[in-house]
Amino acid sequence: MKIKHILFSSLLPVSLTLISCGEDNATTSTQVNKPIMVEQNTQNQPYNVIMIAVDDLNNWAGYLGGPAKTPNLDKLAAQSSTFTNAYSVVPACNPSRVAVMTGQRPETTGAYLNETNFRDVKGGDKRVTIPQYFAKQGYKTSAAGKIFHHPRGQKNNPAPMSDPISWQSQFAGPTGTGGDKEYLNHEGWAKWHGGIEAYQGLPIIPYIRKHGIWGPIKQTDEETGDYKTANYCANYLRQSHNKPFFLACGIFRPHSPQLAPQKYFDMYPLESIKLPAVPAEDMQDIPAIAQNNWSSGFAKLVMDRPDEWKRAVQGYLASTSFADAMIGHILQAWDNSEYADNTILVLWGDHGFQLGHKNRWEKFTLWKQGSHTPFIIKAPGKQAAMINKPVTLLNVYPTLLELANLPAKPDLDGVSLTPLMDNAKADWQRPAVLTYQQDNNAIIFENWNFIQYKDGSQELYNQTTDPHEYNNLIGQPQYAEVIEKLSEWLPEVKIAQTEYRPGG
Template sequence: MKIKYTFFTGLALVSALFDNAFAQTKPKYNVLFVAVDDMNDWVGPFGGYEGIKTPNIDKLARKGVVFKRAYCAAPACNPSRASLLTGVRPSTSGVYHNNQPWRPVLKDAVTLPQYFTANGYDVKGAGKIFHNAFNDDASWPVYFDVPKSPEPPKAPVNGFAHFDWSPVDVKDEDMGDFKVVNQGIEYFNQKHDKPFFLAIGLTRPHLPWYVPQKYYDLYPLSSIKLPKVVANDLSDVPDAGVKIAKPKGDHKFIVDNKQWEKAVQGYLASITFADVQIGRLLDALENSEYAKNTIIVFFGDHGWHLGEKEHWRKFALWEEASRVPFLVYAPGLSKENSVSERTVNLLDIYPTLAELCNLPAKKELEGNSIVPLLKNPSATWEHPSVTTHGFGNHAVRSEKWRYIRYNDGSEELYDHENDPQEFKNVAKDEKYLSEKIKLAKSLPAINTKDAPTVKEGKE
């Protein structure tokens, strides 16, 4: 796998915009930016699956701040990553889905890695940071592309790898994510004269769930626990929500072919495989000269359903699709074993890192710096989290409520104190009208029409 060096002409223009950057305090901290794909809350610190084996993520959680109520801006790879890396909401850009290239509609956006480059940082990316189909050459002075991982000779479950799971007879070293992490390990072993921004993106647990046999062996089928579900869970969901869930698609296939336990096993195995690679990366940092002055941001780009609400994958506005694992370690600021229950969004990463690294503030960013929560995880916080899936479809999440409004005006409302699985939609109950009105104030004021689409990039 070759490393690609990109020299972009726009950098001079970007640098000119921020000439005052170097007049400010010299940045003190490095940044390790770790993205994982399709990882929901089934990891130790977030309690989504009892018995999950994620010792390395658990260790990182003990080191920094765990954000228990963190959500994506969009429940799909491309819009989630484009929004958090540009600081622009999907409803502002019109990038709602995986088949919509983001750069054509955000020509002037200064991405997070571009911003760090312009402010004197050494920047490198490896693996999946932007959605693979729409990686941004202008963002990376140095970038290591995502290597392909081994696959079985034939997709074992249903004949196509976009929805498939199986152990593969290979070593960790053969997997693409292992090679991506090697880039980070090598980077930490080098001497850097400037502060750095290193982005490492893991593909697993994205489908297909092909990982070495030893990870499947950790989760015998006899021990698998299925998600909590109720019969006819979509009966009180508006047609717009049922259309998104597609219960007669993936879920029907899973049930008819008795694959539910095997699918859960594959997902768990893939999470633990990813955790092992994360451990290799974090150990390398810990053993390097940069351990004490490197900020660590770890996040999943969106959640994932495994049969809840008769739905699979992401692509929905419910809790399972929009809640993400999100951890931050800020040297000298965050305290060990800290947990925040405040509602935060992946859009908040950009302004947070800019503030932590003493970079000039970017007022056009649509997220909120969570530095106050790193200092005090229980601080007052008046920012409900908004997730958008498609034009005019939004979910607002407060600490107690999830309010969904679709573009046809239909609604869902869930009381998370009494109904954490979102089994009962109470949107039509008149006694909750005031709550809906309050939550609706956080709906985006701008709903930009869909950005142009292309054939590639759907997954």
């Protein structure tokens, strides 16, 4: 992928200051106590890799200053290279995960949509994913839960969009949690709205009519699919392996529906829930192309029922804490294993999640709340640090290769993040480049989020002075030079969005 390289020192007269992240955009230095260094492997043996992917995990984690109680994430962040300003390449599950696992942008792979199996796109059969590359280097590769767009599933044959060719073994178990039937009516729609098909003239599609539910379930942790996924990985780490391994674990919550055992809801009493700030006038400066999407009718329906909105926020927070507990189960097994000091761990969420922000629900936008996500790497020889430079998950692949001392792969679109892991204040002249469907892009650099849509309309936000992106600065002449410079990073399309065979 060719992306034009430019220097940003000339983006004046407006001050370019680093943005801080999280719901309150405040990460304090007290969250990292003492720098922690994992000793280098003195036996010169290959490092193992653990990858933990969490579905729809936004920036509400505690270590990012958010309202969710996430003690395991917080502890891991305090021990790791923690990228507090990290974004998905695409704010949608499948294309985000394809970008991570291939190290290539959607403009390169043609995987822009959730429906697209990247293997069906021209050249997709030849793309080498991270586990495939590690397998060629002598690694065992295993996956549990959702790493690509689908988990393996429990049928005899693995789901095609779990990309079975990438794995030597896959856990054939459930994901997420049960309990949804208690919240659905006899027609299969959420009881709280009864299956309403439109609101304020905006359609409510079947997916969100069914999955837009939240509440406690009767299952214990141990009875849930996500626990079984985490436990598979924990047991894997308790075993002795005669080869280095690449182990991937995908946790499904807090993806919709937001259902979790009762104890996680008890952590967030309804009377304590604070609703996201959604100013009534916020959409007045948004281009027509971005005024609404498929979730807008649903978002307005929820927000017009404040009690239900509180229950939805409670459900997301509870599901996040549940996911954190599943992560903790894996981390505890790792800490107690023979692999504690010779393993690289990378944890990422596939994109953000909105609960009313700009009249949206879930993801699928280029605003910060739809794309900002946790990204943590704990690696031998690297000190703990909070890294505020803007990065994307495109950089996972090349970073893992360098950390594992494996040969570089020249066709990757991302770059290694090890310079930032060695020095969090290192000069970093690369923005985070995002895509949502072809020719809709965001360029995030320092305090700016510049968005350009396929019809040419634009948005510009100063994330330091306007952390929730309420004030679109497009049209103000003092920002013309900023926009010109950021525009030079708009990606070039190699494979068009429509160039794939149906059925993926």
